[in-house]
Amino acid sequence: MVGPEGKELPPGRGTAKEGAEIFAKRCALCHGRNGEGGSAQRLVLGSPGIPHRSPFKDTEKSATSYYPYPTIAWDYINRAMPANKPGSLTPDEVYAVVAFLFYRNGIIQESDVLDAKSLPKIEMPNRNGFVPAVPVWPPDPKKPSWF
Amino acid sequence: MDSNRSGRRRFLKHAAALAGLAAGAAPPASGQSAGSEAQPKDVHIHGEPSRFATTPGSGRGVRLRLDHMTYYTPLQDSAGIITPASLHFMQTHSSRLPDIDPQQHRLTIHGMVDRPLSFTLEELKRLPSVSRIYFVECHGNGSSVLHGTDDPKMGLPVQYIHGMTSCSEWTGVPLSMLLNEAGVQKGAGWLVSEGADEGKFTHTLPLAKAMDDVIVAYAQNGEPIRPEQGYPLRLLVPGFEGPSSVKWLRHIKVVDQPYMTWNESMNHSIPRPDLGGKSRWYHFEMAPKSVITRPSGGLKIPGRGFYEITGLAWSGGGAIRKVEVSTDGGRSWKEANLQTPVLPKAHTRFTFDWAWDGEEAVLQSRCTDDQGEVQPSLAELYRNWGITDVASQKTSRAIHINAIQPWRVDRDGSVHDAMFS
Numbered sequence: 001m002v003g004p005e006g007k008e009l010p011p012g013r014g015t016a017k018e019g020a021e022i023f024a025k026r027c028a029l030c031h032g033r034n035g036e037g038g039s040a041q042r043l044v045l046g047s048p049g050i051p052h053r054s055p056f057k058d059t060e061k062s063a064t065s066y067y068p069y070p071t072i073a074w075d076y077i078n079r080a081m082p083a084n085k086p087g088s089l090t091p092d093e094v095y096a097v098v099a100f101l102f103y104r105n106g107i108i109q110e111s112d113v114l115d116a117k118s119l120p121k122i123e124m125p126n127r128n129g130f131v132p133a134v135p136v137w138p139p140d141p142k143k144p145s146w147f
Numbered sequence: 148m149d150s151n152r153s154g155r156r157r158f159l160k161h162a163a164a165l166a167g168l169a170a171g172a173a174p175p176a177s178g179q180s181a182g183s184e185a186q187p188k189d190v191h192i193h194g195e196p197s198r199f200a201t202t203p204g205s206g207r208g209v210r211l212r213l214d215h216m217t218y219y220t221p222l223q224d225s226a227g228i229i230t231p232a233s234l235h236f237m238q239t240h241s242s243r244l245p246d247i248d249p250q251q252h253r254l255t256i257h258g259m260v261d262r263p264l265s266f267t268l269e270e271l272k273r274l275p276s277v278s279r280i281y282f283v284e285c286h287g288n289g290s291s292v293l294h295g296t297d298d299p300k301m302g303l304p305v306q307y308i309h310g311m312t313s314c315s316e317w318t319g320v321p322l323s324m325l326l327n328e329a330g331v332q333k334g335a336g337w338l339v340s341e342g343a344d345e346g347k348f349t350h351t352l353p354l355a356k357a358m359d360d361v362i363v364a365y366a367q368n369g370e371p372i373r374p375e376q377g378y379p380l381r382l383l384v385p386g387f388e389g390p391s392s393v394k395w396l397r398h399i400k401v402v403d404q405p406y407m408t409w410n411e412s413m414n415h416s417i418p419r420p421d422l423g424g425k426s427r428w429y430h431f432e433m434a435p436k437s438v439i440t441r442p443s444g445g446l447k448i449p450g451r452g453f454y455e456i457t458g459l460a461w462s463g464g465g466a467i468r469k470v471e472v473s474t475d476g477g478r479s480w481k482e483a484n485l486q487t488p489v490l491p492k493a494h495t496r497f498t499f500d501w502a503w504d505g506e507e508a509v510l511q512s513r514c515t516d517d518q519g520e521v522q523p524s525l526a527e528l529y530r531n532w533g534i535t536d537v538a539s540q541k542t543s544r545a546i547h548i549n550a551i552q553p554w555r556v557d558r559d560g561s562v563h564d565a566m567f568s
Binding site: 001002003004039040041054055056057058061062066067068069072073075076079080083086087128129130131132134135136137138139144145146147 | 213214241339341345346347349351353355356398400402404405406407408409412413414416417418419422423424425426427428429431432434464520523528531532544547
């Protein structure tokens, strides 16, 4: 499990171009050729160079650009994808697929190299789209429970 | 108290020292099980309901999707407060369940701890245990989109709208004991737990809650937890939204901040108009809620005269203090009887004596918990969230909906969902 700071990320690297090939072989069958969705969720919103920004409609939440941290996509794809063989991608392949998705969502350039150092530094377009900004427990007694 | 505690710590150390030995000590009795497979199944061994016992027209609701499986608790047939393990709701983010041999399964506690620990099921069962009655409710239970469902496989309305809540006696080890044994380091404030299912379900839990009343559970209603409920181990986080109670539990990692893993960032957050389109996330606790389970949508009252209204009430904030029932569409409310026991963070059964006069009636229940919080109407709840127009109220996928449920009784005795009509 990889946290927001990416401390647990392993060595490895990947680019969107490498990711496009892996995505076509391992992901496109369910998620569509360019991540537009199919039998499984849509992963792309916005387009290269033009990220989608808040607000997101409920049906748009599956796009990689919705996530507050860049590490979330890496962590989930690494542990749980592809659905027919979870955990079978190498770290290089996971970096590459994430680079491809971030490129298609307009978050990074096609030439950007993702690795343990560069990935956590990516600024996500919806970073401030969540309330409360820092989750708390026990809850703030001033807030009603429906909040 | 202190000497008790140190005695418990010594016990744990002793158990840990023996753990390596215990893991390989008992080979499975494979010869025996191979022979028994050829025998016809003796239905009395675990028991089955009478073939006459199902309520006509009901049955258990099921919803199967490529990335989801949902089995609802048939609340219309429920009695008392305990849900049979076989009828506990299941909502899972994959289309297959893991089939786990406990001899191959380990629960590890690691991250920001002085002594990382690893346990088999048998090792956990040697430790001091607790048994407590708690509800588990999916935070999507009661979502508005469910009201319009017209899928006969999903059963009657009370279960496909509200049947993602169930209540069981859970037995296991207090998580606080395991964390104390592992030695949580300074600066830690959160836990991330992971299941061994194909989707590797993960969820973040505040350390303060983990040290309070969370159980690492291995039994439910007196038997081993069933595969649908996380065999061999699950977290049971009382009063919190269902996804906190991670099933098929294999990792607990102690960390310094919420990890906001995929499920919680993507699936478990909802954009809200009152937040300027930003998403509410980490809405941990389930608010007070009640629902009349009988009579309810799809059932028929056979004739005028006495008919006991009954239902369930529960709150993640504590115990239910009061349930009121209205039979006239909310114009007047009268207090219902609460069946004992009334337990915190558990279903509470209420009953209300009623004589149907044969005229149209709208039945509702409204609960108050021991924090003084009152169950709202859907209009009140949506007004708070800035959801104003009726069209988007009907289609809203909002989670944490604890609104009052109205059932309309027509003059022919048929009962209908009246949330939006």
